[in-house]
Amino acid sequence: MTSSAPNNPRDARLAQRFLEMMAAERGAAKNTLAAYGRDLDDYDAFLTRAGKSLKQASPDHIRDYMAELDTQGMARSTAARKLSAIRQFHRFLLGDGLSPDNPATAIDSPRIGRPLPKLISEDEVKGLIAAARARLSKKQGKARLKTLRLVALLELLYASGLRISELVGLTIAAVSAERDFILVKGKGGRERLVPISSAAETAVSAWVKALRAETDDPPKWLFPSSGAQGHLTRQHVALELKGLAAEAGLDPSRLSPHVLRHGFASHLLAGGADLRAVQQMLGHADISTTQIYTHVQADRLRKVVESHHPLAKKS
Numbered sequence: 001m002t003s004s005a006p007n008n009p010r011d012a013r014l015a016q017r018f019l020e021m022m023a024a025e026r027g028a029a030k031n032t033l034a035a036y037g038r039d040l041d042d043y044d045a046f047l048t049r050a051g052k053s054l055k056q057a058s059p060d061h062i063r064d065y066m067a068e069l070d071t072q073g074m075a076r077s078t079a080a081r082k083l084s085a086i087r088q089f090h091r092f093l094l095g096d097g098l099s100p101d102n103p104a105t106a107i108d109s110p111r112i113g114r115p116l117p118k119l120i121s122e123d124e125v126k127g128l129i130a131a132a133r134a135r136l137s138k139k140q141g142k143a144r145l146k147t148l149r150l151v152a153l154l155e156l157l158y159a160s161g162l163r164i165s166e167l168v169g170l171t172i173a174a175v176s177a178e179r180d181f182i183l184v185k186g187k188g189g190r191e192r193l194v195p196i197s198s199a200a201e202t203a204v205s206a207w208v209k210a211l212r213a214e215t216d217d218p219p220k221w222l223f224p225s226s227g228a229q230g231h232l233t234r235q236h237v238a239l240e241l242k243g244l245a246a247e248a249g250l251d252p253s254r255l256s257p258h259v260l261r262h263g264f265a266s267h268l269l270a271g272g273a274d275l276r277a278v279q280q281m282l283g284h285a286d287i288s289t290t291q292i293y294t295h296v297q298a299d300r301l302r303k304v305v306e307s308h309h310p311l312a313k314k315s
Helices: 009-025 030-049 059-071 076-095 122-136 141-160 164-168 172-176 198-214 234-247 257-270 275-282 292-308
Strands: 181-185 191-195
Touching: 009 030, 009 076, 030 059, 030 076, 059 076, 122 141, 122 234, 122 257, 141 164, 141 181, 141 198, 141 234, 141 257, 164 234, 164 257, 172 181, 172 198, 191 275, 234 257, 257 275, 257 292
Parallel strands: none
Antiparallel strands: 181 191
16 A cells, blocks of 8 residues: 655554555545545644644644645645545544544535536427427337337426436336325435426326336336346436437537436526425435525526626626
């Protein structure tokens, strides 16, 4: 195991023990260990200039170190990674009885701005659905069956805002138990009921009917596959959507299952939906995650004002 390590012999031994623990107990990759080693080396160098060792660090020392990183213009994501290494190192010292406390516990991570989601317009979604339905009049046999599946995938994805992992993991029982709702098992095993549109209902019903006509055994999965998981993979759905985007005249690089999830949320909020209701349908544990879509709407409205309001126009 190769990594950079602090120059102080005692600190170097502590760092080495920490890295060995990360490798043996956490299964940390070689590159991760090397990064942790460099981070601890840099942290140790700062403490050495302050006349302290790794075991003597206080919360104020860590705050001063983070302030120095900020002064250097370091990206907040990089600073957050360094703080993560420091936290885990001090947690290791405390857990092994090598330190009486963990000085990193009370240190807040640098705030990292969350990027706004990629946007897709309602007209673009309509174009996608129209392109998928146009295939139905041209396909026969297995090709038509796959097109029915694509229409069901697209309608259901946009009508429900499901994560792609939730969508491909749906069982037939989940969509047939209650006509107007689907039962979704989300992150952490949490279940939620999500309402779906009549268009999605019709598309799913057509797909299930055709699917059952093709097999003697009742399928478990809504979107079964011969692969190891028994159902379609996320990657397969993403590729199908990109192919459809090209047919609809959209840039395929702009479209993904997650973009349709974003579209579901932002279009609902633009139509006046309650933020809490959208949070529940998306399966967000924290409403702050859902609030990103209010930022999208605010940014869009700001651009409208800047473009059209007479007092906002530059002379």
